Amino acid sequence: MTTLYGYFRSSAAYRVRIALNLKGLDYAQAPVNLVKGEQRGEENLARNPQGLVPILETDEGAQLTQSLAICEYLDERYPAPALLPADAVGRARVRSLAQLVACEIHPLNNLKVLKYLVGELKVDEEAKLAWYRHWIAEGFAALEARLAGESATGEFCHGDSPTLADLCLVPQLFNAERFECDLSAYPTIRRIAERCRSLEAFAKAAPGEQPDAG
Amino acid sequence: MTTLYGYFRSSAAYRVRIALNLKGLDYAQAPVNLVKGEQRGEENLARNPQGLVPILETDEGAQLTQSLAICEYLDERYPAPALLPADAVGRARVRSLAQLVACEIHPLNNLKVLKYLVGELKVDEEAKLAWYRHWIAEGFAALEARLAGESATGEFCHGDSPTLADLCLVPQLFNAERFECDLSAYPTIRRIAERCRSLEAFAKAAPGEQPDAG
Known part of the structure; x- marks a missing residue:
């Protein structure tokens, strides 16, 4: 199962949610409350030493960070519909x-x-x-x-x-x-x-x- | 001729210079003096409304901005040596x-x-x-x-x-x-x-x- 660690108002997580939806992928959401500081909690730091969201856990268990890197990954792994033009x-x-x-x-x-x-x-x-x-x-x-x-x-x-x-x-x-x-x-x-x-x-x-x- | 509009101390331009060198490409440099504010001058704004460097003018005349986008372009157009792994x-x-x-x-x-x-x-x-x-x-x-x-x-x-x-x-x-x-x-x-x-x-x-x- 693909899981997105995010926060509803994080605009970086918002970008990844759009990408996942455009690709038609099914994913679970695991909220990390940024206002409560959960991103710097032990659990989230183990996923991302930078203490940020979003983090995408792929169906193969890889934990990916940085929203644009995640979107490019999704575009490479699930090419249609494309998020980048061909040229x-x-x-x-x-x-x-x-x-x-x-x-x-x-x-x-x-x-x-x-x-x-x-x-x-x-x-x-x-x-x-x-x-x-x-x-x-x-x-x-x-x-x-x-x-x-x-x-x-x-x-x-x-x-x-x-x-x-x-x-x-x-x-x-x-x-x-x-x-x-x-x-x-x-x-x-x-x-x-x-x-x-x-x-x-x-x-x-x-x-x-x-x-x-x- | 590929031309890089940059500034010696701009670290974004520095990234692009490394990419051009790794690819073994020949390029001209057109300095834009950031301390003198030349990036916000008319000439540079015509190249990039954001008033920033680096700008890469390709041999085909396209003017590309944002250092990471430029490096990805160079990697796609001149694949060897690769700047990204295969997987x-x-x-x-x-x-x-x-x-x-x-x-x-x-x-x-x-x-x-x-x-x-x-x-x-x-x-x-x-x-x-x-x-x-x-x-x-x-x-x-x-x-x-x-x-x-x-x-x-x-x-x-x-x-x-x-x-x-x-x-x-x-x-x-x-x-x-x-x-x-x-x-x-x-x-x-x-x-x-x-x-x-x-x-x-x-x-x-x-x-x-x-x-x-x-």
């Missing part, structure tokens, strides 16, 4: 869009980073929110420019079927909405996210639909 | 090690983030350095635990030839050394980096060897 330049484009979110926006707005800002740097609530929104705004402006300006964009981030890029875009937009960011400047991002959310694979992966949703 | 679980392991650095450590210590800390949050030099070292220490502790504890580790991060994981490890160690982080707790990381640096592909990619090195 090398197209694959590079999709990966770069995914990494724009996963390497430039998300890491800065992680729970552990927000905790450091408040705990170590004594940043107040207003400055913490400004930090959060700053990195969303900077990243989304670049993402919007690319999606609106590049001819490879279709109904989805790349062409007319969902890819690794959409798997990153939708959870990041969820976070932006949750922190009440102004999204009026990103019509292409919103249009693509709406298209994604019309698919059951995305809808079923939403945080509010998970067994551990508060 | 799906091994590939997932290598990618997760690379992403541990690229998604968890590096984004927090970027120039633009350090600038925000100082400019917006009025953090002093000591607290900035503590921030820098905190994320290195947290990430390297996890990386060391994995590399020391997992049987797939060899002379390099994965087995006995360099992979995508080593391409990320060496530039991150360079940054850690530059910011005088205490590295005594990471013998496996240091051992692997030393092995990498004994290869010409890594040595020639070092910041001090680049045409724009100050």
Whole structure:
């Protein structure tokens, strides 16, 4: 049995849930409560010394970490439907869009980073929110420019079927909405996210639909 | 002609230089001075709306962004020597090690983030350095635990030839050394980096060897 160790509001776990759903795979969920700090508990550290989720335990017992690495694994092991296009330049484009979110926006707005800002740097609530929104705004402006300006964009981030890029875009937009960011400047991002959310694979992966949703 | 738009001290550009060298590819370098803010100049924004480097212009004129996406492109287009192992679980392991650095450590210590800390949050030099070292220490502790504890580790991060994981490890160690982080707790990381640096592909990619090195 494939098991996903995750948390309903973790956007990295959210990406993996979408991938699993798109591939039509049956999987169990094992919630790790990030707010209670369970990710740094003994059990989870044995699975991942980094003390993070998601972790995917495959049906063969391998424990995989890092959401994009997990999604690429799923795409290699279960090739249809593909999460990456066939051509090398197209694959590079999709990966770069995914990494724009996963390497430039998300890491800065992680729970552990927000905790450091408040705990170590004594940043107040207003400055913490400004930090959060700053990195969303900077990243989304670049993402919007690319999606609106590049001819490879279709109904989805790349062409007319969902890819690794959409798997990153939708959870990041969820976070932006949750922190009440102004999204009026990103019509292409919103249009693509709406298209994604019309698919059951995305809808079923939403945080509010998970067994551990508060 | 393949052209790399980069900066000698950008660790993301450093990763791509190692990949290009390992593949034995001939390429031109077009320096973009990050300290002078050239990445946000009109010319560079036309290449990449995100205003970042590295950007790889391929011999066919495609402009690719995001260092890991570029390295995967190079690995697909020029398969030998491979930067990823052949098996799906091994590939997932290598990618997760690379992403541990690229998604968890590096984004927090970027120039633009350090600038925000100082400019917006009025953090002093000591607290900035503590921030820098905190994320290195947290990430390297996890990386060391994995590399020391997992049987797939060899002379390099994965087995006995360099992979995508080593391409990320060496530039991150360079940054850690530059910011005088205490590295005594990471013998496996240091051992692997030393092995990498004994290869010409890594040595020639070092910041001090680049045409724009100050």
